[in-house]
Each structure stands twice: as structure tokens, then as C-alpha cells.
Amino acid sequence: MTAVADTVAESAAGNRYDVAVIGAGPAGMAAAAAAAENGLHVALIEGGRQLGGQYFRHPAPGLNEPWASQLHHGWSRFETLATRVETSSRIDVLFEHQVWAVEAGFNILTDRGPIAAAHVVLATGSYERVVPFPGWDLPGVFTAGGAQALLKGNLVLPGRRVVVAGTGPLLLPVAASLSVAGAKVLGLFEANHIRGYAKHPLPLLKNPAKLLEGADFARQFLRARVPLRSGLMVVEAQGTDALEAVIVARPDGTHRRRIACDALAVGYGLAPQIDLALTLGCEHKLLTDGTVALRVDTNQRTSLPGCYAVGETAGIAGVESALVEGEIAGLAVAAGVAKSRNGSPAALRRRRDRLRAFADVLRARHPVPPAWRDHLAPDTLVCRCEEVPARAVAEAVEDLGATDARTVKLLTRAGMGWCQGRVCGYAVACLARRDPTEPPNPADLLAAAKRPLARPVPLGVLAEQDRRNK
Amino acid sequence: MVGAACAFHLARAGCSVTVVDRGAVAGGTSGAGEGNLLVSDKEPGPELDLALRSQELWRELDAQGLGEGFEYEAKGGLVVAFTAADLSALRTFAATQRDAGVLAEEVAAERLSEFEPHLAPGVAGGFWYPQDAQVMPALAAARLLRASGAEVRLGSTVTGLAVSGGAVRGVRTTRGEIPARYVVNAAGLWSGALAELAGSRLPMQPRRGFVLVTEPLPPLIRHKVYSAAYVSDVASSDAALQSSGVVEGTPSGPVLIGASRERVGLDRTPSYDALGRLAAQAAELFPFLERVAVQRYYCGFRPYLPDHLPAIGPDAHVAGLFHAAGHEGAGIGLAPATGEMIAALVAGEKTVVDAAPFRPERFYSEEAQP
Numbered sequence A: 001m002t003a004v005a006d007t008v009a010e011s012a013a014g015n016r017y018d019v020a021v022i023g024a025g026p027a028g029m030a031a032a033a034a035a036a037e038n039g040l041h042v043a044l045i046e047g048g049r050q051l052g053g054q055y056f057r058h059p060a061p062g063l064n065e066p067w068a069s070q071l072h073h074g075w076s077r078f079e080t081l082a083t084r085v086e087t088s089s090r091i092d093v094l095f096e097h098q099v100w101a102v103e104a105g106f107n108i109l110t111d112r113g114p115i116a117a118a119h120v121v122l123a124t125g126s127y128e129r130v131v132p133f134p135g136w137d138l139p140g141v142f143t144a145g146g147a148q149a150l151l152k153g154n155l156v157l158p159g160r161r162v163v164v165a166g167t168g169p170l171l172l173p174v175a176a177s178l179s180v181a182g183a184k185v186l187g188l189f190e191a192n193h194i195r196g197y198a199k200h201p202l203p204l205l206k207n208p209a210k211l212l213e214g215a216d217f218a219r220q221f222l223r224a225r226v227p228l229r230s231g232l233m234v235v236e237a238q239g240t241d242a243l244e245a246v247i248v249a250r251p252d253g254t255h256r257r258r259i260a261c262d263a264l265a266v267g268y269g270l271a272p273q274i275d276l277a278l279t280l281g282c283e284h285k286l287l288t289d290g291t292v293a294l295r296v297d298t299n300q301r302t303s304l305p306g307c308y309a310v311g312e313t314a315g316i317a318g319v320e321s322a323l324v325e326g327e328i329a330g331l332a333v334a335a336g337v338a339k340s341r342n343g344s345p346a347a348l349r350r351r352r353d354r355l356r357a358f359a360d361v362l363r364a365r366h367p368v369p370p371a372w373r374d375h376l377a378p379d380t381l382v383c384r385c386e387e388v389p390a391r392a393v394a395e396a397v398e399d400l401g402a403t404d405a406r407t408v409k410l411l412t413r414a415g416m417g418w419c420q421g422r423v424c425g426y427a428v429a430c431l432a433r434r435d436p437t438e439p440p441n442p443a444d445l446l447a448a449a450k451r452p453l454a455r456p457v458p459l460g461v462l463a464e465q466d467r468r469n470k
Numbered sequence B: 001m002v003g004a005a006c007a008f009h010l011a012r013a014g015c016s017v018t019v020v021d022r023g024a025v026a027g028g029t030s031g032a033g034e035g036n037l038l039v040s041d042k043e044p045g046p047e048l049d050l051a052l053r054s055q056e057l058w059r060e061l062d063a064q065g066l067g068e069g070f071e072y073e074a075k076g077g078l079v080v081a082f083t084a085a086d087l088s089a090l091r092t093f094a095a096t097q098r099d100a101g102v103l104a105e106e107v108a109a110e111r112l113s114e115f116e117p118h119l120a121p122g123v124a125g126g127f128w129y130p131q132d133a134q135v136m137p138a139l140a141a142a143r144l145l146r147a148s149g150a151e152v153r154l155g156s157t158v159t160g161l162a163v164s165g166g167a168v169r170g171v172r173t174t175r176g177e178i179p180a181r182y183v184v185n186a187a188g189l190w191s192g193a194l195a196e197l198a199g200s201r202l203p204m205q206p207r208r209g210f211v212l213v214t215e216p217l218p219p220l221i222r223h224k225v226y227s228a229a230y231v232s233d234v235a236s237s238d239a240a241l242q243s244s245g246v247v248e249g250t251p252s253g254p255v256l257i258g259a260s261r262e263r264v265g266l267d268r269t270p271s272y273d274a275l276g277r278l279a280a281q282a283a284e285l286f287p288f289l290e291r292v293a294v295q296r297y298y299c300g301f302r303p304y305l306p307d308h309l310p311a312i313g314p315d316a317h318v319a320g321l322f323h324a325a326g327h328e329g330a331g332i333g334l335a336p337a338t339g340e341m342i343a344a345l346v347a348g349e350k351t352v353v354d355a356a357p358f359r360p361e362r363f364y365s366e367e368a369q370p
């Protein structure tokens, strides 16, 4: 159960902000700083307790390890950004405010009461995409980003002998941090077959500017001698009470190999966290990897007047892009309020376009291999929150008349638990197709991105809404 | 749900049945509501008669071993009154219900905690309705459809009726024509459009409802609990937001609170006022819920007709065509008795519950001359 906050954000009592920025990751921080430096009053609303989001996640004061400083690259950039945010008299940073919905106009509904703002910038980042396989619910199996967050935020290693697997560029920094922190990384297995992957895990860049943290890490990798393999995926995790080994194989099940390990970090990419915007009615677009992102214009404006989207919400593109887009949106909102024509500088927008183009290349290289579903056993849990096995999903689709993901959910409860389908949504969208060769239905992928409440909200907070009306 | 129940009873009566739906099973209102099987909220009259018959049929389905597959729970309902005035109104209401065959037992304020230990203090009194029950509606529809043995064609939209000589010969769908001697229109909110194909009129209207779903909890709420104000809501045709939250636990853990009632057309825009109202009412009944997390909510549209009774029976213009739609906020509960009635009417037999009040042509006379 969640505690009911009895205080409404003091700073919000009665007044209306020029702009509310939701999410204090790189994108949100940059947006807040740029808007405030151009004269706007900003509420920077963050569910957690620190600035920095996923990329700049850092341990609470007091926690330390000799290798901790090596987990972050470009830390001085965070310090500069944090100073811009913290020293501004025009920014109210509201930590531990969970935004559960946004009303048009805008009224930001949080678990500590509503916050009014003329504009809103959505900077809510992403969540991880995973697909089930036998044994994935064993202790010792982590998501790739989860392992990274544990390390960056708590300085805790998920295990000593670790396998990193799945697909996407995030696997590179994850494997590198694990190895920096002293874990033996037994291998990094990229599920998509990519020529020359071991030498060049990232596509060669035309633009020499460092575009991704991974590029830097990749070099460290070679030094740390982590074997990089592509075209292989984890098809099974084994163990009685905890993880003991993984089976790695080609997507078609051949070339099986058992690797003894005590931790697995596995991820199939990231998906934009855009539930607030979808409920508000912002237009979306389906990307090549089956993720759904917000549609934005060159100034990061969504289809809804006054509503902007930056960073991962506009499509997964990494920290550099998040930082630039934050600046663009902050400047664009300020220009709009000042009724000035000068929005964001063209140079910033060009840089953003290059970063986005690079992200599109990466996305196209890292789809989820459709063969993942061939490795499910009947009792493999598809939805862990509600403990729904693959067998139940198959029954719903084959015998009970579920022709879409929504009906699978209704008939099996998959996606109705704590994570509200963030974990199993993609898998259920795939499994709702009776014919495994058919890609998931776009409507089902959209449904997987949509949640009426972006965060659980204490019933008393909803009730307060009614009492205020009286 | 209604279509599945019709298929079930028609198949049991010996018909060979094909069920056509443009979407998935339970893709309409049945997948967007709750599964209260209530007699407690109904005043004496045709709807209550249908509900009482339905309760018997739900019990039969459970006895046949089907109940577990759709989470049938004969848990009973508790209606509580917060004021002495509400209590006396409830007492009068319950007396009339008893004459119509409803089991209703007054529970003194001090005994209410034996029924619901976590109920708010200071309640004036209440009534216990042992016949009230609950199912999981989407599973009920899917399981009943499967048990019927009917041929199921999903993803096919009905676009027309094949009629010759004033009698129906089948339906035209986006995936070809399906010949049939009888056609049952159980298209819920969309049944008006199908009726028009026969030149008939079913003035179907939507009534929006929201339902709140909490995090999973241990069984703290044992029955269906709601405040006596609900009784006056149900019979109302006022457009404004009304709600009297029925609070109920589910076998899977979450508590459901619903549902609000608004006439706003087919607008899906979330109404945080409606959600807030439901939450406040639930917290009034069970103060501990204040601190429980709401994980999601959903919204659906109840199909209703101007006199708040469903249309069940033969079409007046086309022989062989039957309607079974417009059950408003009780279509899950009323489905089995509706299916039974349709099967009897198709066979030309006497119905268990009097079918006359449900005649679909009761709206045709209102039809304006062009």
C-alpha cells in the first residue's frame, strides 16, 4: 500500500507555472534549465529523489566504491546541468511527486495534489523491453538496464559471473560497467547477427562527434576482454532456487551452449514511456522496432498545443539526443511565451537531426528476433505479476476467441498486475497473433504503450479530487 | 455476453448455431464492465423477474461445473444506509422486493461488522441480499460460447440481412454470406444499426461508466457492498454524473469500484471527476481504502433503451429475425435468462418469464412518419 501524502506541493498552492517539466532525467533537466534561463517559471516534477534520470543515476551520499567514478562518463556535464537547475530561482524542483495523469489545460495530477501550468514538457524517459524464456523468473536474472541501475544507484553487482544478452546498444555500457565494477562478464550476446560485431559493435559513424556513451565503453571492453558475439540469444535460464546457468543458442535453436553463471542481464531494447501523453490524446508513431513514440515537430512540439516531448518519449535515441532536445524544447516554450520568432538555434536542431538519424540506424539493426516465441515452454510465465503461463495465453488465442492483445489480457489477466503490462505488453502483442510469422498488430503495440494511470495513485488522493470539487 | 448466452441456449435446444462478431470475444461492452449479478438493486417488475430467473440459471451453470472457469461467486450483497432516512427508504424498497421473490434480510447497525469487519463506523443499518452474485464477464462470455459448441466467426462484420418474401434467409458479412433460418441481433450498443436493416427501430443510447481497480489485496471485503443511494441512481435517466460505488473484492485480489453513470455519448475522455467521486464513495464505505493504490481504471458504454428495459423478441417486420439487446447496466446478469427466452421464442414455446414487456416493437409506434 502507498502512503497518502497529506501535503500538497507548497509551491503549487494557487499559482500557475509557465511550464511544468515531467521527469528530471537529462532531457527534463535541460528543458527546465533552458526555459528558466529565458525567463519562465518552471516546475520540474520528478517521481524519484534525485536529478539525472537513468543515465546520470548515482548513489546516495555516503555510498562509495573505488570504481564508482568509472561508471560515469562525462560526469562534469551532469554537474554543470545540475548547477543550472539547482541555482535557478525560477525552477521549483518537486521530488517524490508521482504524476499519474495530465489534464488538458494543463493540470498535472500528482499523488501530492494537482499542479497547474500553461505548458507541459514530457520527459518521462523509457522502460525496458523484455521477452519471456524458460527460467527468466529465477533469482539472478536481471534486465540489462535494471542491472545497470542497481550498479549506478546502489553500487551493487547483480552477481560475480555474469552473462549479458538480448539486443541493442544498451548492452554495451551495461557489460562495461559490470566489468569495471569487478564482475567477470562471461560474454555479451547480441541476438541479431551483425557482421564484424566483435570489432565494431556500433555502426561506424560518418560524424566523428561522440554520439553515444556506448562508443566510449566499447573501447574499454576490448581492454577488459569481454567476448562479444552476435547472432546468439539466451533461450533458457537454468537453476533450482537461483540461476545456475544459461543456454545460449542461435535464434533457430541450433548451436546450443551451456554457460554456468550466477547472474544474467538481459534486455531487448527500450520503449518510450508515453502513457501520460497517449491518455491526453497526443499523436503517436510506430517505429521500425515495434515501439511507439510521440510524434513531434522540429521544436519538439507534440500534436497537442502547449505540450512538448523530449528525450526517449520521442523515440529511443540516447542521452545526447535527450540533452539537445531538452534545450530545444526549453527555448521553444520560452520563445512562444515571449511571442518571439526566434525559437531554438538551427545548429542545435541540426545536431538533433543527426543524432536521431543515427538512432534510426541502430533501431533498424536491433529488432527483437521473432523466434523468441519458439523457445517458450507451456509453463513459462508470460506475465510474472499475475503468474500467467504461456499455456493460458495459447488457450485464450486458440480456444477462447481472443484475436487481439486486449482480449488476451481480459481472459488471462496478463498485464493487469503491478507493472500494468510494461514487462509483458510486447510479448502479449506478439502472442496474440495466432500465426507466429505475422508481426504484432500495430493496434496491439499501441495498447501495450497505453496505461490509463501512468503511476498507481492512492485512492485517498483520487477521493480528495472529489472533496475539492464540493 | 448476450450473444454467447443466446448461442448457448439455442444450441441446447437443438439448433445449429453460428456466432458472428466483428471483433474478438467480449470485445464490446461485455469486456468493459463488471460482473455483478444483482437482484438487490432492482425494483419489482419485468427486469427483476428476468434477473431472478437468471440467478437460477447462473447457479445451474455453476452446478454443471462451468462456474469456476468464469469465477462465479455466490457471495451475496450488502446494501448499507448512512442515515435513518436512507434506511427507512431502503426498508420500504426491500419489502416490495420480498413480495416479488427477493431474499432480503435487515441487518442492524451493530451486526454489520459481522458481515464486513472493515466497514466504516456510524452506518445506520443495512440489508443483506444472499442472492447477489458475481462473475468475471469476459470469461463468462468466452466460456459460455465455447460450451455452446457454436461455430464462431470472429473478425466478420455483419453488413446486411438476406431477406426474401418477408423472411430472413441469413446475414451478409464482410467475409461472405451466412445462410440461416433465424437471425438473432445481439449487437448491444450497435444493435440499432442492425435493426434498421430490417426497417425496425431500436433507439439504443450509450451510458458511460468508469470502474476503478485497486492493487491486489488479501480478502478484506467479503461481499458486494454499496450504499443505498445506488437504488435511486439506477432508475434515473438524468444525464448528469451519478455514481454509487459498488465495492467488491475479486478472486484475483484487486478490489473493483464501479460504476459511474453518465450520458455523454461515446466520449472516452477520462473524467477525473467521475473517478474522484467513485473513490470518495468507496472510502466512505471502507476507510482503509484511502491508502490503497488504484492501479488502473476502465470505461465502457452501457446500451440502453428509453424505458430502461432490454428488447427481447421477434422483429415485427422480418420473420425469423430476433432482437436481444439493450440490457444497460445489467446485461451480464440478465444474459442467461435472455438466452433462454430467445431459444423458447425461436422454438415457438412458452417462455419461463413473461416476454411481453420486452417486445422490441414497443418503440416502432414512436417512429416519425417521413
Ligand SMILES: Cc1cc2nc3c(=O)[nH]c(=O)nc-3n(C[C@H](O)[C@H](O)[C@H](O)COP(=O)(O)OP(=O)(O)OC[C@H]3O[C@@H](n4cnc5c(N)ncnc54)[C@H](O)[C@@H]3O)c2cc1C
Residues within 6 Å of the ligand: A022, A023, A024, A025, A026, A027, A028, A045, A046, A047, A048, A052, A053, A054, A055, A056, A097, A098, A099, A100, A123, A124, A125, A126, A127, A128, A145, A146, A148, A149, A170, A173, A174, A213, A214, A270, A273, A310, A311, A312, A313, A318, A319, A322, A454, A455
Ligand atoms: C533502466 C534503464 C537504465 C539505463 N541505463 C543507461 C545507461 O547506463 N547508459 C545509457 O547510455 N543509457 C541508459 N539508459 C537509456 C536512458 O534512458 C537514456 O540514456 C537517458 O537517460 C534518457 O534520458 P531521458 O531524460 O529521456 O529519460 P530518463 O533518464 O529515463 O528520465 C526520465 C525521468 O522521468 C521520471 N518519471 C517518469 N515518469 C514519471 C512520472 N509519471 N512522474 C514523475 N516522474 C516520472 C523518472 O523517474 C526519470 O527520472 C537506461 C534506460 C533505462 C530504462
Ligand SMILES: Cc1cc2nc3c(=O)[nH]c(=O)nc-3n(C[C@H](O)[C@H](O)[C@H](O)COP(=O)(O)OP(=O)(O)OC[C@H]3O[C@@H](n4cnc5c(N)ncnc54)[C@H](O)[C@@H]3O)c2cc1C
Residues within 6 Å of the ligand: B001, B002, B003, B020, B021, B022, B023, B024, B025, B026, B027, B028, B029, B030, B031, B032, B033, B034, B035, B036, B037, B156, B157, B158, B159, B186, B187, B188, B189, B190, B191, B208, B209, B210, B211, B258, B259, B260, B299, B300, B301, B302, B303, B324, B325, B326, B327, B328, B329, B330, B331, B332, B333, B334
Ligand atoms: C462500467 C460498466 C459496468 C457494468 N457493470 C455491470 C455489472 O456489474 N453487471 C451486469 O450485469 N452488467 C454490467 N454492465 C452492463 C453490461 O456490461 C452490458 O449490459 C452487457 O455487456 C451487454 O452485453 P451485449 O452482449 O448486449 O453487448 P456487447 O458486449 O457490446 O456485445 C455486442 C457485440 O456485437 C458486436 N457487433 C456490433 N455490431 C456488429 C456488426 N455489425 N457485425 C458483427 N458484430 C457486431 C460487437 O463487436 C460486440 O462484441 C456494465 C457496463 C459498464 C459499461
